[in-house]
Amino acid sequence: MTNKILLPAGLFLVAAFLQLTIAPLLTLNSIGPDFILILVAYYGMKFGQRFGMIYGFSAGLFFDIVSGGMIGSSMFSKTTAGFTAGFFYVEPGSELRIDSLRFLTVVFFCALLDSFFYSIFSTVEIIFNFYQLVFIRSILPSVYTTILSLPVIFLRNRGA
Amino acid sequence: MKSFLSKFIDRNRNYFLLIIFLLISLSILPLNNHPQVSKIKSYAFGAFAVFTSAVNFLINIVSSDDELEKQKLLNAELMLENSRLKSLGLENNQLRKMLSLKDTSNYPLITASVISKIVDNIHGNMIINIGADNNITAGMPVINERGLLGVISDVSRNFSVVRTLFNANFKIAVMDQRSGIEGILGWNGSNLVISNIAVTEDIKIGDKIITSDFSTLVPPAIPVGVVISKRASYSGLLNDIIVEPFVDFGISRKVFVMSIVTDDEIIALRKKIERGKNDQ
Numbered sequence: 001m002t003n004k005i006l007l008p009a010g011l012f013l014v015a016a017f018l019q020l021t022i023a024p025l026l027t028l029n030s031i032g033p034d035f036i037l038i039l040v041a042y043y044g045m046k047f048g049q050r051f052g053m054i055y056g057f058s059a060g061l062f063f064d065i066v067s068g069g070m071i072g073s074s075m076f077s078k079t080t081a082g083f084t085a086g087f088f089y090v091e092p093g094s095e096l097r098i099d100s101l102r103f104l105t106v107v108f109f110c111a112l113l114d115s116f117f118y119s120i121f122s123t124v125e126i127i128f129n130f131y132q133l134v135f136i137r138s139i140l141p142s143v144y145t146t147i148l149s150l151p152v153i154f155l156r157n158r159g160a
Numbered sequence: 161m162k163s164f165l166s167k168f169i170d171r172n173r174n175y176f177l178l179i180i181f182l183l184i185s186l187s188i189l190p191l192n193n194h195p196q197v198s199k200i201k202s203y204a205f206g207a208f209a210v211f212t213s214a215v216n217f218l219i220n221i222v223s224s225d226d227e228l229e230k231q232k233l234l235n236a237e238l239m240l241e242n243s244r245l246k247s248l249g250l251e252n253n254q255l256r257k258m259l260s261l262k263d264t265s266n267y268p269l270i271t272a273s274v275i276s277k278i279v280d281n282i283h284g285n286m287i288i289n290i291g292a293d294n295n296i297t298a299g300m301p302v303i304n305e306r307g308l309l310g311v312i313s314d315v316s317r318n319f320s321v322v323r324t325l326f327n328a329n330f331k332i333a334v335m336d337q338r339s340g341i342e343g344i345l346g347w348n349g350s351n352l353v354i355s356n357i358a359v360t361e362d363i364k365i366g367d368k369i370i371t372s373d374f375s376t377l378v379p380p381a382i383p384v385g386v387v388i389s390k391r392a393s394y395s396g397l398l399n400d401i402i403v404e405p406f407v408d409f410g411i412s413r414k415v416f417v418m419s420i421v422t423d424d425e426i427i428a429l430r431k432k433i434e435r436g437k438n439d440q
Contacts, residue, residue, distance in 0.1 A: 016208070020276035020287070021215050030326075030350075049174045057181045065201055066208035067276075068285045068314055068321035070329075072189035079181045083174070121189060122282050128349065137349075 008043055012059050015039050031140045033148040036063055040078050041110040044085025056082025073122035080117055081110035100153045107149045111142035206316025209287050213275045229414060233271060235305035236416045243370060247381040269416040282349060284326025284409055291318045301418045307383035307406035309415055326409050333372040334384055336363050342372050352385060354401040363387060369403050
């Protein structure tokens with residue numbers, strides 16, 4: 001119960017809080033990190049596709065509401081990200097572990113999908129060209145989020 | 161057959177679940193302007209804003225400067241007055257014969273602290289620490305000492321969401337202060353742009369852009385930004401005017417809400433137009 005519900009929920013509150021208060025300070029030219037996405041990717045890898053999906057869906061819904069954003073946009077993108085992270089699920093007891101490179105790769109791909117779908121669904125007012133959509137709105141924020149996910153690895157290693 | 165179906169569903173359960181979640185997300189998207197959804201949003205963000213305001217409070221303790229705040233308020237008032245006088249001067253030169261010029265009267269400014277921001281490329285929103293209890297209502301303009309920041313879009317008891325200029329869903333009527341050319345300013349994800357201005361129109365780089373008399377959202381003559389470039393649109397007959405805003409969304413921590421009560425008739429008309437849009 002604590003491991004699968006309370007801790008993820010508590011960490012989500014912390015991440016949402018960081019996203020609303022600290023992330024704006026780290027934003028460069030409208031490109032900022034996504035702390036919630038890091039959590040979604042982590043839990044997708046840890047508990048599998050279904051958990052990642054449900055976690056992404058709930059986190060997206062809650063964040064859409066508390067941020068005053070467009071409800072549905074983060075829900076869609078985070079659900080997709082959680083589902084994708086679940087493909088890299090590491091079964092308990094297996095030899096594969098959530099090592100640093102694997103984790104960073106998963107975070108990058110999840111962030112890429114998340115940013116891509118968020119850009120598409122969060123507004124009908126802007127029509128992006130291919131370069132804007134893929135490079136500026138997807139790849140750059142994903143790289144930034146991946147870099148900022150490094151502390152998770154250090155924290156995990158210290159905890160292990 | 162039945163066992164094949166149940167096996168198929170069982171094997172692909174995650175995919176079905178994914179489709180259901182995605183369909184739910186997509187079906188919610190068009191409901192964002194629904195009054196009930198807005199109500200739920202305002203309660204929820206109000207509740208969460210309590211936490212974020214606690215951090216903001218701590219930051220303010222560390223960097224509090226009452227004198228600076230007073231100076232910023234004074235600056236904002238002077239900025240509005242200065243812009244109003246400039247506009248009136250230009251109007252006066254051009255329209256000497258007119259007897260009644262538009263009144264860009266003074267509105268009381270309510271000071272607020274920014275407690276959180278969404279700084280993505282599409283939704284520039286911020287949450288401030290005043291709400292319905294401070295007589296804030298949706299639609300009130302928000303400025304800082306440099307110019308217009310946005311308008312209030314949602315209000316809870318103690319907090320409000322500000323839809324800023326850097327939000328793709330925010331459009332505002334503006335004009336060139338020098339030539340009086342009118343246009344609609346919006347955020348395209350990278351720049352503030354006044355779209356579809358005829359190439360023959362007299363807009364020069366360096367011109368100051370202010371809010372227009374025709375805006376139903378904000379009073380006229382509030383500084384918005386300065387023209388930095390012109391870009392020919394596809395047809396070659398129209399220009400997109402790129403505007404650099406006076407305000408810096410990233411560093412705005414203190415803002416001022418202009419306590420304007422929009423005319424009921426205008427609100428009713430605006431709602432009618434929005435209803436018409438939704439019905440289409």
